[in-house]
Each structure stands twice: as structure tokens, then as C-alpha cells.
Amino acid sequence: MEKLNDTIILRVSKADRERIRAKMDELGVMNMSAYIRKMALDGYCVKLDLQDLKELIRLLRICSNNLNQYAKKANETGSIYLADIQDLQVRLDELWRAAKELLVRLASIS
Known part of the structure; x- marks a missing residue:
């Protein structure tokens, strides 16, 4: 600066x-x-009203926490449930969709 x-x-x-x-x-x-x-x-x-971005970050933290828990479980037991991975994938897909929508809205600001 x-x-x-x-x-x-x-x-x-x-x-x-x-x-x-x-x-x-x-x-x-x-x-x-x-x-x-x-x-x-x-x-x-x-x-800028960044409430949507704050919500997105909150959801990313939750998802990251879940992923860490799955990794810990896999390391401890050597296995994890397919349903857990599928749940995480659905949540991540929702986050990507929300992130794309937010970026489109931010890009349209002039």
C-alpha cells in the first residue's frame, strides 16, 4: 500500500x-x-451486504468439520459409511451452487 x-x-x-x-x-x-x-x-x-457470504462461510465450516470427523473415524476404524460420504457430497454440492449464485450476484454489481 x-x-x-x-x-x-x-x-x-x-x-x-x-x-x-x-x-x-x-x-x-x-x-x-x-x-x-x-x-x-x-x-x-x-x-456490500455480505450476509449471504457469511452464511456460506458458516456452512463451509460445518462441512469442513464433518469432513474432519469422517477422516478421524476412517483413521481410527479403517472404514467409514458410504451414506456419510454421500451426505457430505450433497452438502458440498449445495455449497458450490450457493457460491456460484453469490459470485454471479456480486459480479453484476455496477
Whole structure:
């Protein structure tokens, strides 16, 4: 990341500062310098709702945990049940489908 060592002084009215802070709050931005820099350079800020991604990560953790349990069982007993593997495959297929849908939605953001 490039070092920020140049300064620009920007004077605003109290009302303007309050409007800037309100817009930052809408986006969930905490750093005013970063917000103003982004707006000056790009003219917009985007707030992504990543709840679907958080859910996908949660499901991946569950699936990974299940896979670890199957591997531990296979190492201890030398065998695992076909139904367990099929269940894991169905869950992984669902996760891949959800991931593809999420990526398509994220790619369509403009």
C-alpha cells in the first residue's frame, strides 16, 4: 500500500460535516479520511451486504468439520459409511451452487 504522506486541507461547514458523517454512517464507514479520499477519487462508495457470504462461510465450516470427523473415524476404524460420504457430497454440492449464485450476484454489481 502506498504511504499517505501528502496533506490536503478541506474546510467544510458544520452542516456539511454532519452530512458527511451521516453518509459515512449509512455505509458503515468509520474513517473520514478514507471516505473523503474514496469519494474524491472515485465519486462513490459501495456498501456490500455480505450476509449471504457469511452464511456460506458458516456452512463451509460445518462441512469442513464433518469432513474432519469422517477422516478421524476412517483413521481410527479403517472404514467409514458410504451414506456419510454421500451426505457430505450433497452438502458440498449445495455449497458450490450457493457460491456460484453469490459470485454471479456480486459480479453484476455496477
